[in-house]
Amino acid sequence: MTAAARDAVVHGLALWANPSSPHAEGRAARAALEAARREIAAAHGWRGEVLLTSGASESLGIALGRTTLPRRLITAVEHDAVMRAGTGAAVVPVGADGIVDREALAAMLADGPALVCVQWANSETGVRQPIAAIADAVHAAGGMLLVDAAQMPASDELAAVADMVALSAHKRGGPPGVGALLVRDLRLLHPSGGQERGYRPGTENLPGVLGYAAALAEPEPDHDALRARLDDAILRSGGEIVAADSPRHPAIGSYRLRGAAAAAQLILLDGAGFAVSAGSACSSGSMKPSHVLAAMGWDEAAGREVIRVSFGRTTTAAEVDAFVAAWRQMARTTRRAA
Secondary structure (H helix, E strand, O other), rough: HHHHHHHHHHOOOOOEEEEEEHHHHHHHHHHHHHHHHHHHHHHHOOOEEEEEOOHHHHHHHHHHEOOOOOOEEEOOOOHHHHHOOOOOOEEEEOOOOEEEEEHHHHHHHOOOOOOEEEOEEEEOOOOOHEEEHHHHHHOOOOOOEEEEOOOOOOOOOOHHHHHEEEOOOOHHHOOOOEEEEEEEOOEEEEOOOOOOHHHOOOOOHHHHHHHHHHHOOOOOOOOOOHHHHHHHHHHHHOEEEEEOOOOOOEEEEEEEOOOOHHHHHHHHHHHHHOEEEEEOOOOOOOOOOOOHHHHOOOOOOHHEEEEEEEOOOOOOHHHHHHHHHHHHHHHHHHHHHO
């Protein structure tokens, strides 16, 4: 969490009162909450509604579970939260590059209007989807586009193409347990009653929301050079990069070390002081086969040799070099054992 976000959370705790209460303290809390809501909208160039949630998973659940459209389409490489919330939805395939098969998408959209959910940057491989082109196809068919933008920095681009956007505070340096669902038109959703314009019951998390807004005001670090440095070292050391030729998020890399199980790699790297994961960070504890890699044509054995590496806000080139040294030692040990 950024220092500004921590300070804002502390301020929110000192200011705390139920924002739905009519007394003076409640009104002051409501004013602070609405100011933060406007800041979150402004950071994304969003002119529609902002529903404050507990995170991207809840935002996706609301959008997919309460859509007013008759059908739902999700891609084969969505986050586990979408797979759970989108039970019964039609699944759009991707190519070996991890990019949505737009011909297949167009054919599926020909069956009638649908809510289409696409993760802009994959949380496991970092592959970025051509979101504007996908939006054009969805809207041309009378559908609506839900973008999982939890991994991406704030961008005005979404305001021009998306109908709903799921966001998460902790991915942007904010506190955990806070997020938002940006909604162009609330008629896209069935209401549930309660707070948040009647679309999300529960007392509002004022300290968390203030922390989220404060984090969005801070610039995002540029990780392009660090990821390029790591990619080059992995390739020169005999490793493989997942979707190496696809547009990828600069802070996420997915790498295979042949002959080394991901579980073993995680243990060795953890012992060397590096926190990595297998699959997306949210599901890596289960060590189940990656549905993302399977959708891209990887067999289960190869997929179980892939780890996910991501960069934090403070990651340095020296830390990347230290990771590379640990990875090379691990690779040498694996080759000797083989």
